[in-house]
Amino acid sequence: MSQLREIRRQIASIGQTRQITQAMQRIAFIKMRRAKDSALMLRPYARHLNRIVARLMALETGYRPALLARREPARRIGLIVVATDKGLCGALNTRLLHMAVTQLDSWRRAGCEVSVTAIGARGLSVLRRAGADIVAQAVHVGEIGAGNAQALMGAVAVPLHQFIDGEIDALFVAANRFVSALQHEPVLGRFLPLDPRQHVAGGSVDYSYEPEPGPVIDAALLRYVETVILRAIAENAACEQSARMTAMKSASENASRMIEELTVQYHKRRQEAITRELAEIIAGVEALGGGKQT
DSSP states (O other), X not given: OHHXXXXXXXXXXXXXXXXXXXXXXXXXXXXXHHHHHHHHHHHHHHHHHHHHHHHHHHSOOSOOOGGGOOOSSOOEEEEEEEOOSSOOSTTHHHHHHHHHHHHHHHHHHTTOEXXXXXXXXXXXXXXXXXXXXXXXXXXXXXXXXXXXXXXXXXXXXXXXXXXXXXXXXXXXXEEEEEEETTEEEEEEEEEESOOGGGOOXXXXXXXXXXXXXXXXXXXXXXXXXXXXXXXXXXXHHHHHHHHHHHXXXXXXXXXXXXXXXXXXHHHHHHHHHHHHHHHHHHHHHHHHHHHHHO
């Protein structure tokens, strides 16, 4: 009987866990829809801003922006790592941080100085254990949308000013790219200095600058860089919720499978107990009957 009580207790405990994972799955689905919409809304804005930047970079204004400065070879490198603040999202952070730490070690072996900006609590803890030189950090960015992105710019401004001031030669971003609700991939790419070959000019029409080209070009390029970072964070948030939804669905299915197996085990043990009790009763009856005949 003690074994039956233990199995019943396990079934009840796993059932409660399944209720939690199913609720988290539904919540992640709702949040994923919002995060996906935010990420997709930034894409057309980024495309139009890309066209503006392409025109500015194609025109001969006689001004050389700081964000286009190329310092070769790049021996001082900045890295922005965009991870999540919470866990329970499968291997999303594991794959991204493994890629980032591997690249970080590769740069170190090559003799480069690397400064890191950590976005998200999960990335911050892993990068600290990896011995990264963290110059800026920001946590609780998962709920930050395009409307209140200024709360994030304080941390992002640090590597941007490092590049503008010549303290780093190149700036990279590592984040998860949202492909679909069931597919996302970690990517690491350089976006500073801006490469003119990555932009396609949208036409040869010049702009009217007021008061002069320099401040206008700097403002447009800085807004483009901020948009690239904000888009990476928005897509990473969409990846987080989709990965959590998938992980919670898998956890719920595993819990259901365990409940089924324990239920079968419970009925088997209960049947064995009933059979054993019946055998004892029959044996007792036979013993009593045998004694009367004697």
